[in-house]
Structures are given as structure tokens and as C-alpha cells.
Amino acid sequence: MRIALDYRPVTVAPSSGIARQVKALEQALRTLDDTEVVVFSEAPLDHPQRATALCPTWASPLEGLQRPQVRLRFERGFLPRTIREQRIDLYIATANMGLPLGHKPAGTRYVLVLHDLFQLTHRNFHRSRLKALAYRLIDAASIAWSVWRADQVWCPSQFSCSEAARLFPWARAKFRVLNNLVPSFTEAAQPLPDGVPSRYWLLVGTREPRKNMRFFLQQWQACRAKDANVPDLVLVGHASDVPAPLGELAGLHWYSGLSDGQLQALYGHAACLWQPSYAEGFGLPVVEALSVGTRVAVARGSALDEVAPPSAPRFDPHNPEQLQTVMLSLAASDTPVDPEPQHAWARRFAEPAYRRHLDTLLKGLNR
Incomplete structure (x- = not known):
């Protein structure tokens, strides 16, 4: 054929x-x-x-x-x-x-x-x-x-x-x-890009409005004002994807043009991968993060309900109180995640x- x-x-x-x-x-x-x-x-x-x-x-x-x-x-x-x-x-x-x-x-x-x-x-x-x-x-x-x-x-x-x-x-x-x-990363993980903090949350993909970045950054900013344990954010995208005041907040670290090895390193060192989109057809970053054993937190609705494991923290993508509750809960927890259930779920893809x-x-x- x-x-x-x-x-x-x-x-x-x-x-x-x-x-x-x-x-x-x-x-x-x-x-x-x-x-x-x-x-x-x-x-x-x-x-x-x-x-x-x-x-x-x-x-x-x-x-x-x-x-x-x-x-x-x-x-x-x-x-x-x-x-x-x-x-x-x-x-x-x-x-x-x-x-x-x-x-x-x-x-x-x-x-x-x-x-x-x-x-x-x-x-x-x-x-x-x-x-x-x-x-x-x-x-x-x-x-x-x-x-x-x-x-x-x-x-x-x-x-x-x-x-x-x-x-x-x-x-x-x-x-x-x-x-x-979602295949395994073929490159060995490379060193983290310059300027990445020792503890951070990660977001991958910020351009389209459905990625819900304005809402997410507003709630993250509010949580930072309440609790100093809320980590910095590393974002794979461009600051121009969000309104100028939000893109320039203290504690944000923007990166683009990364190799697979650099992206793998960012996934592997992140305390959590967040996916706040109110509309996703699949959610590739979620599975990529799971494949290296990293915790994920996702918005309810769309395909994220399918690609994230049942144990993943979830929130309504339009409810600020819910998102802030999940953020503050994860910021206060330093308990390491058992990577094997994450790996097992990622193998489905x-x-x-x-x-x-x-x-x-x-x-x-x-x-």
C-alpha cells in the first residue's frame, strides 16, 4: 500500500x-x-x-x-x-x-x-x-x-x-x-536555560486566548500576595501573548526556541505543570510532563479530562476561587510525587x- x-x-x-x-x-x-x-x-x-x-x-x-x-x-x-x-x-x-x-x-x-x-x-x-x-x-x-x-x-x-x-x-x-x-524524549536532558529559579511552576504554550493565560496569571498574582511559598512561573511562550502588565510581572520567566533536551529539563525540574486552558483538543504538555514523572494540574472540561490522570488536581477554568485554592494547596505541599503512576499513565499515549x-x-x- x-x-x-x-x-x-x-x-x-x-x-x-x-x-x-x-x-x-x-x-x-x-x-x-x-x-x-x-x-x-x-x-x-x-x-x-x-x-x-x-x-x-x-x-x-x-x-x-x-x-x-x-x-x-x-x-x-x-x-x-x-x-x-x-x-x-x-x-x-x-x-x-x-x-x-x-x-x-x-x-x-x-x-x-x-x-x-x-x-x-x-x-x-x-x-x-x-x-x-x-x-x-x-x-x-x-x-x-x-x-x-x-x-x-x-x-x-x-x-x-x-x-x-x-x-x-x-x-x-x-x-x-x-x-x-507522545514518545519518550529522544535527547538526553540538557542543562536548564539560564535564569530558571530553583523552584518553579511550568506552563507550556501561551499564545491562543483559549490557553486562558490572563485568568491564570491574575490568580497566580493574587496567590503570591497571600502566600510567599507560591513559586515563580516559567512560561514557554512569549510575553507579548498576554497583556503587557501581566507579561511583565515579577516572578515570571519567559522562554522560547527551546530544544527538546531543554524542554525535557524544564519538565523534569518543575514542581508542577499547569494547563489552565478552557479548550484543548488533546493537551500534549500534560502527557509530556507525566512522562518524566512531574505532577500536573489541569482545568476541567475539554480533552484535559481524558489526558490527565484522575489523581491530578483540577479546577474550573473560570472560577478564581477554585484555582486559587488549588494553587495555595500545592504551594504549601513539599511532598515528592511518586513518579511511577505518572509514567504508567503516560504510557497510554x-x-x-x-x-x-x-x-x-x-x-x-x-x-
């Missing part, structure tokens, strides 16, 4: 969460017997991706691959013809949309990987309201088209499946759960389980 993967997320942002899942899916597919994996992408003419991926002959701007006109040319002018020429049995679109526009070759199956639908259901980060509205309308049409064209739609959590069925009830029978793969589930989905497609 020849399987083609949409590799554009890896080309654009190879360290992003979606790109990491695309690479994990590629590696899992390459281990299957009687399977050949081909990757499709687009890139500038001098980009190294062209050495390993099938790309259009035309140059594509790396910083503009998500623009509608660029996507349209790739999905209409390149994909249908190339899928036929390459005799692809299964084409997998990997970033919420992107299935080919045009006639579907006989015998070819399409799968859509639908990470979440927050670009339709929540306010995303855009510099202008007009741009936000335009992208919402375009994304709604693109996602609906891909859901309609797909033979199956793979979602990383039951929450995401339920949201997809709510928005596209006519496609309910297509949705399947394929939890994200490791390679053996992921590959078994993927194999089941592929066999279902071939029936």
Missing part, C-alpha cells in the same frame, strides 16, 4: 505540536509491512524539504503556506494529478483540512486528521478582526469540504470527536479517536498503544 502524507505542517513549523504528530505518524506508518510512505509538501526552491518530499515545480513562500490562495493552488493544481501519477492508495491530510480539490481517483482513500475545531468555535489570535473573520469563513468551508471528502476522520480525543460530530452531524459515522502519540490503534484504523479502512 502506498500512503501519502501532507507534510506541509512539518515544512512550515517543524517544532510545532502538529508537526511533531505528523512526524510521529510518518514513523509509525514506515514500520508497517507492505507499506510505502510518500510525503507531499511545498516549499521555496532552495528549501531542503524538496530533497525528501514531492513538491510542485513552482516556488512557494515558506511564511505563506497557510494563505488561502497558496493552499488552493497546491490542493487543486498539484494534489489530484500527483496522487494519480504516484498511484496513492491512501492520502492523509494532517492539519484539520487540505484534502484535494477535484476528482478522487478510483481506489484511493482519504483520511483527515482533525486536531481540533477551535478555529471555528473559539476566538483565535489574529492582529485584525477583519482577518480573523476572513480566516474563520475560509477555514469553515475548507474543514467542511475535507470532512465531506474523507473516508475517515481521525481525532486525538473523544472530546474532539464529539465536537466534530456536533458541528458536522451528517458525518458522525466517519469520526474515530486516534490519541496523539506511547508508541506501542499508538501503533496498535493506528493498525486497527487502517484495517477498518480496507474493509
Whole structure:
């Protein structure tokens, strides 16, 4: 079987969460017997991706691959013809949309990987309201088209499946759960970045409004005023992701552009990983923290209910009193966490389980 993967997320942002899942899916597919994996992408003419991926002959701007006109040319002018020429049995679109526009070759199956639908259901980060509205309308049409064209739609959590069925009830029978793969860190942990305090809480990912950072930082600030034991915060993101007064609070330490080894070190030394999002399609940092034995505390609702163990402290993402109660309780506790239950829970999302589930989905497609 020849399987083609949409590799554009890896080309654009190879360290992003979606790109990491695309690479994990590629590696899992390459281990299957009687399977050949081909990757499709687009890139500038001098980009190294062209050495390993099938790309259009035309140059594509790396910083503009998500623009509608660029996507349209790739999905209409390149994909249908190339899928036929390459005799692809299964084409997998990997970033919420992107299935080919045009006639579907006989015998070819399409799968859509639908990470979440927050670009339709929540306010995303855009510099202008007009741009936000335009992208919402375009994304709604693109996602609906891909859901309609797909033979199956793979979602990383039951929450995401339920949201997809709510928005596209006519496609309910297509949705399947394929939890994200969270492999063990392959690099050895590196030294902590400069300036990291000896005791800290950690947050990973701060950009989108649904990450709930304004609310979280306000409650953390209030708790610091009540109890000096509340630790500093280390945030993987940018201070510009939150309003200026909050991003500049004393006790905040912002980092970006970290290697996997540095991120692993931050997870491993943190007293707790916090995930205050009111909407998550999976929650990769939660499982990554658990995989190194670190305690996690998460907001109730969305996919965080599935990916965090029952023992994890939880709070309403809109209730300041609840969050402050959990913060003050954890700040007062110096009891070490037994890492083995954390490791055991994280193994639910490791390679053996992921590959078994993927194999089941592929066999279902071939029936």
C-alpha cells in the first residue's frame, strides 16, 4: 500500500505540536509491512524539504503556506494529478483540512486528521478582526469540504470527536479517536536555560486566548500576595501573548526556541505543570510532563479530562476561587510525587498503544 502524507505542517513549523504528530505518524506508518510512505509538501526552491518530499515545480513562500490562495493552488493544481501519477492508495491530510480539490481517483482513500475545531468555535489570535473573520469563513468551508471528502476522520480525543460530530452531524459515522502519540524524549536532558529559579511552576504554550493565560496569571498574582511559598512561573511562550502588565510581572520567566533536551529539563525540574486552558483538543504538555514523572494540574472540561490522570488536581477554568485554592494547596505541599503512576499513565499515549490503534484504523479502512 502506498500512503501519502501532507507534510506541509512539518515544512512550515517543524517544532510545532502538529508537526511533531505528523512526524510521529510518518514513523509509525514506515514500520508497517507492505507499506510505502510518500510525503507531499511545498516549499521555496532552495528549501531542503524538496530533497525528501514531492513538491510542485513552482516556488512557494515558506511564511505563506497557510494563505488561502497558496493552499488552493497546491490542493487543486498539484494534489489530484500527483496522487494519480504516484498511484496513492491512501492520502492523509494532517492539519484539520487540505484534502484535494477535484476528482478522487478510483481506489484511493482519504483520511483527515482533525486536531481540533477551535478555529471555528473559539476566538483565535489574529492582529485584525477583519482577518480573523476572513480566516474563520475560509477555514469553515475548507474543514467542511475535507470532512465531506474523507473516508475517515481521525481525532486525538473523544472530546474532539464529539465536537466534530456536533458541528458536522451528517458525518458522525466517519469520526474515530486516534490519541496523539507522545514518545519518550529522544535527547538526553540538557542543562536548564539560564535564569530558571530553583523552584518553579511550568506552563507550556501561551499564545491562543483559549490557553486562558490572563485568568491564570491574575490568580497566580493574587496567590503570591497571600502566600510567599507560591513559586515563580516559567512560561514557554512569549510575553507579548498576554497583556503587557501581566507579561511583565515579577516572578515570571519567559522562554522560547527551546530544544527538546531543554524542554525535557524544564519538565523534569518543575514542581508542577499547569494547563489552565478552557479548550484543548488533546493537551500534549500534560502527557509530556507525566512522562518524566512531574505532577500536573489541569482545568476541567475539554480533552484535559481524558489526558490527565484522575489523581491530578483540577479546577474550573473560570472560577478564581477554585484555582486559587488549588494553587495555595500545592504551594504549601513539599511532598515528592511518586513518579511511577505518572509514567504508567503516560504510557497510554506511547508508541506501542499508538501503533496498535493506528493498525486497527487502517484495517477498518480496507474493509
